[in-house]
Amino acid sequence: MITLHDVTYTYQDEKDGVQDINITIKPGECVLLCGRSGCGKTTLTRLINGLIPHFFPGKLAGRVTLDSVDLAEMPMYAIAEKVGSVFQNPRTQFFNVDTDSEIAFCMENLSYPVETILARMQKTVKDLRAESLLGRSIFALSGGEKQKVAFASVYAPSPDVYVLDEPSSNLDVASIDQVREILLLLKQQGKTIVIAEHRLYYLQEIVDRIIYLDKGRIAAEYTVEQFLALDSAAAMSRGLRTMDLHKVVLAEQRNQPNFPVLTVEKLTLKYEKNIVLEDVNLAVAKGDVVGIIGRNGAGKSTFSKVLCGLQQEFSGTFCYHGKPVAAKQRLKLAYMVMQDVNYQLFAESVEEECSLGVVSPEPNMIVDVLKELDLYECRSRHPVSLSGGQKQRTAIAAGILCNKEILIFDEPTSGLDFDGMKQVSKLLTQLTEMGKIVFVVTHDYEFIALACNRVIHFDGGRLQDDFAINRQNSKKLRDFFVR
Amino acid sequence: MKLIQVLANQKKQGRLQLDPRTKLFILLIGNLGVLFAPSLRYEIFLAGSAIVFGLFCGVYRSSLIMAAVYCLLITLQILGAAYLVGVWKISIVAFISFCRKIFPCAMLGGVLIATTKVNEFMAALNRLRISKTIFIPLVVLLRYFPMMKEEWEHIRNAMKMRGISPSFWAIIRHPVTTLEYVYVPMLIAASNLADQLSAAAITRGIDNPSPRTCLQQVGFHALDAVSAGGALLLLAAAWL
Numbered sequence: 001m002i003t004l005h006d007v008t009y010t011y012q013d014e015k016d017g018v019q020d021i022n023i024t025i026k027p028g029e030c031v032l033l034c035g036r037s038g039c040g041k042t043t044l045t046r047l048i049n050g051l052i053p054h055f056f057p058g059k060l061a062g063r064v065t066l067d068s069v070d071l072a073e074m075p076m077y078a079i080a081e082k083v084g085s086v087f088q089n090p091r092t093q094f095f096n097v098d099t100d101s102e103i104a105f106c107m108e109n110l111s112y113p114v115e116t117i118l119a120r121m122q123k124t125v126k127d128l129r130a131e132s133l134l135g136r137s138i139f140a141l142s143g144g145e146k147q148k149v150a151f152a153s154v155y156a157p158s159p160d161v162y163v164l165d166e167p168s169s170n171l172d173v174a175s176i177d178q179v180r181e182i183l184l185l186l187k188q189q190g191k192t193i194v195i196a197e198h199r200l201y202y203l204q205e206i207v208d209r210i211i212y213l214d215k216g217r218i219a220a221e222y223t224v225e226q227f228l229a230l231d232s233a234a235a236m237s238r239g240l241r242t243m244d245l246h247k248v249v250l251a252e253q254r255n256q257p258n259f260p261v262l263t264v265e266k267l268t269l270k271y272e273k274n275i276v277l278e279d280v281n282l283a284v285a286k287g288d289v290v291g292i293i294g295r296n297g298a299g300k301s302t303f304s305k306v307l308c309g310l311q312q313e314f315s316g317t318f319c320y321h322g323k324p325v326a327a328k329q330r331l332k333l334a335y336m337v338m339q340d341v342n343y344q345l346f347a348e349s350v351e352e353e354c355s356l357g358v359v360s361p362e363p364n365m366i367v368d369v370l371k372e373l374d375l376y377e378c379r380s381r382h383p384v385s386l387s388g389g390q391k392q393r394t395a396i397a398a399g400i401l402c403n404k405e406i407l408i409f410d411e412p413t414s415g416l417d418f419d420g421m422k423q424v425s426k427l428l429t430q431l432t433e434m435g436k437i438v439f440v441v442t443h444d445y446e447f448i449a450l451a452c453n454r455v456i457h458f459d460g461g462r463l464q465d466d467f468a469i470n471r472q473n474s475k476k477l478r479d480f481f482v483r
Numbered sequence: 484m485k486l487i488q489v490l491a492n493q494k495k496q497g498r499l500q501l502d503p504r505t506k507l508f509i510l511l512i513g514n515l516g517v518l519f520a521p522s523l524r525y526e527i528f529l530a531g532s533a534i535v536f537g538l539f540c541g542v543y544r545s546s547l548i549m550a551a552v553y554c555l556l557i558t559l560q561i562l563g564a565a566y567l568v569g570v571w572k573i574s575i576v577a578f579i580s581f582c583r584k585i586f587p588c589a590m591l592g593g594v595l596i597a598t599t600k601v602n603e604f605m606a607a608l609n610r611l612r613i614s615k616t617i618f619i620p621l622v623v624l625l626r627y628f629p630m631m632k633e634e635w636e637h638i639r640n641a642m643k644m645r646g647i648s649p650s651f652w653a654i655i656r657h658p659v660t661t662l663e664y665v666y667v668p669m670l671i672a673a674s675n676l677a678d679q680l681s682a683a684a685i686t687r688g689i690d691n692p693s694p695r696t697c698l699q700q701v702g703f704h705a706l707d708a709v710s711a712g713g714a715l716l717l718l719a720a721a722w723l
Contacts (some may be wrong), residue, residue: 049686080688092676093683095622095628101602104698108602109688111696139629153687310640335644342671343634344641346664357645384671396630402645 001027001191001467002048002161007062009052017058018043027160030183030193030206035213036239036417037388041196042165044213047071048194049163050079065162067434069481081110082153088166088415089145097143103152110157117156124156128182142296144175151182160483162186164195168202169415170339172296173481176202198417200243204228212238239419241446245482250474254453257285262406262437267316271305273427276302282456287432291448291469293439293480294458300441303458304408307439308334320405334406339414341391341445343417345383350375350394353383354401361401369397372430389420396427400434407431408439413447425451445481499539503607505707506595511534512714513591517584521719526583527557532717533590536710542597549590556583596628606697619689623677630676631669639666 010017016039025031033041040089044215046052053060054076064071066082067151084106087093096102102445103124107117130152133145141149147167153163168176182201186193197203208225212220222230230244235242242248260283267280277299284290292300305311307318309330318325338344347353354369355361370376378386383394391414399407409428413421419421421444428438428451442448448455448469455477457465467473513533520526530553537546560579566577604625608618642648642664653661 051682051686055682055685075690076685077688077691080686082689083686085683085686087679087683089679092679095626095680095687095689096601097626099599101600101698105602106687108695108697109691111691114696114698119694139633305640308640308644310643330567331643332646336640338637338641340637340672342675343637343668344553344645345671346642346645346667357647366646398645 001025001067002194002371003063003065004044004047004444005063005065007047007060007064009061010059010366011056012058012262013042016040016043016188018047018213021047021062021218023211023218025192025194028187030187030191030195030208031344032203032207032210033194033196033213034198034200034210034240035219037198037415037420039213040216041213043216045085045163045165045194045196048161049083049085050074050076051085053326054079054363058327068306069234077110080159081157081158083161083163084157084159085163085165086147086154086167088152089171090150090170093150094138094146097138099133099141099149102138102149103156104264105153106157112157115307121155121157122316124152128152128155128184142173142175143170144178144296145169147175148178148182155186156180159191161192161194164193164197166197168197170411173483174295176443177483180206198241198415199239201245204243212240214238223237236418237422241418241421245445245478248449248478250469250471254469255287256453256468257287260285260448261321263319265317265319267303267306267313267318268354269302269311269314271302275460275461282463282466284437286435286437286479287439288454289432289438289452290456291452292439292458293443293448293455294464298457298458301410302461303337304410304439304441307406308336308408310336318339332402332410333404335402335404336408336410337392337395337399337412339411341388341395344395344398345391348382349380350383350386350397351379353394354397369400373397373427388415389423392424393427396431400431400436404436406437406439408441410441411443412440413442413444421447421450445477448477499541499706499710501510501540501598501710502701502703502707503599503604504611504701505703505711506599507607508711509714510588510591510595512718513587516718516721517553517587519718522719525721526587527589528720529607529717530583530590531588537590537594540594540598542594543632545593545597546590549593553583553586555609556690557587599625600699601626602697603699603701605686606696606699606701609694609697610701615690615692619684623680626680627673634669634672638665638672639644641668 004021004023007021008019016038021044027397033044035041043052046056047064050071053072054059060072071079094102095105103121104117107120125134127149128151130148133141138146150163167179171179183193183206193205204224207224210222210224211218212222232242232247262284264280264282267277268275269277280303292299292303302311306313307330309327312327318330320333345353347356350370351366354366367376371380373396375390375393375397378390383391386394396407412424416424425447428440431438440452452469454468456463457480469477495647513529516529517577520529534546534550537549556579560576560583563572563576563579601622605618605622608621639649647653657690
């Protein structure tokens, strides 16, 4: 049993702590922690897996106990045997570079004998149906496969409690489904599960209790029935994503711009004799917001790289305003806002970032764009010190000021709450008003329903479908995301 | 027994299966060899041996690329010394001899990283009774190198899209600025990675003071003795 008794915690930099938390979690219970970004749900998971106070220093008052033992007095390795943790980013939680060692890692640390490790590994891969993931390099795994290995590595020593911090944020639909299956298995085994999440839909059959946090405090508690009974307006006002994807409705009829300026003809790309893209044909107009959907490995990211000119097309043509544009010219025309924007921020301040790579920067235009994107106040701050959303907007500002006509977003809403998602959607509208063409690679159904006017669906390197988002096509879209 | 099969298959990769401690020893000897190298001939001999060692360990592709790079360096140095004049001669020849000096160590270090699993390395360091406060950062470093390639890909793509591509000419014309553009995001990515990695490792019990077990068997075999002896002989050749 886990109890948090009058817990108040402040981080060293005094950001986003929690106050007056009292929770009792029964063995075998599954508790969902939700709320806006920065509401303190991640902090609660850290209190339960011991990272607070053992890894994050700060001011902690109150007691967190596991089976009546104070976690602050247990060493981390003793907690590790009882509490397994899976984090948001599958890429940065692997200590090893091969899957076998990663699955064995925790047990090796806990000095299990080799025979036990082998037996447990065998059971783990069987239970989680992860046989095909054995003996692989982690660099060759997809995000979903990585997350499965992360689950396997905490499942193997068989802890009683599982603490999960946004495990679905970087995953596609099929992989989220796999996470759901794993969670169902854990529940069957009577494990205690604490999960902090923005995406709620896949947890409907799993959670027993929902704790809603606001500004570091517990603001409400719901059962699943109560929670599902909240109407969408109530959920939105709490900054929450939907728990039932069937409730996602397409908003008003969208603009469907007519005159295509960007055309793609017979695009085919091979990589080491494998066909990655085949015979892709497309025409896109200014003002289009095109959602790119498909499973992992369907060709979405290759297509966006080719579109940006980062990869040469094997055959086929791109035309912009009727003129063919080669890869080199597309590099000047198109710009990708990466999922991890940290890679594309180079300068000492937001303002400098905006003039970087621009041949003759116009100060007036920089000011305009910064104001437009709500960055003017922090123009002299270092990009590192910004919040995730501000960083994303800085990257967008840089793209606009480089005179890019085509903007491609790679998973812009991963790990965002409802408010964050709405803001991104507003940004895309702003971009279309500037006459840009926008593409969005995404696994986020709610976001597409909110922001896109058109969807292209890749499957096995082919453009399987290309349709406008409207009432008639809503079933098609839902069938892809809802199972 | 599928799992056992997988483990057995991995053992077969590469010709020479050495204990990580032997590889560390050879790396150390390589460093000493460079330090005491009496002549260019000895250095070439040393670099050649490092490449052969890489090939024996099964790192074929990188070893061959490195061999080609080394030949190019030597040729450039000889041509540079003969035909260039003034500042160019000094700077280019000095730069090349610096690269040449660190080459055997870089090669041996690369082989160590490419052929050693993180947990094998940990087990070996454990056996050497090195304290965890020292070896955990070392292991994180070992873990980071293969990841640098991915990070570099992202950063290079981001730079290309901003027209500040780290091309050959950009590096020649604005070496400092170009390097800055690379290292700022790289440093941030690395520090994020180190934080998250440490948090994950600590929730998986890495701070356990009792000795950790290891799935991969580490231990000395005849080949370890042969390789270590060979390395010592190479070092001794510096005084011949």
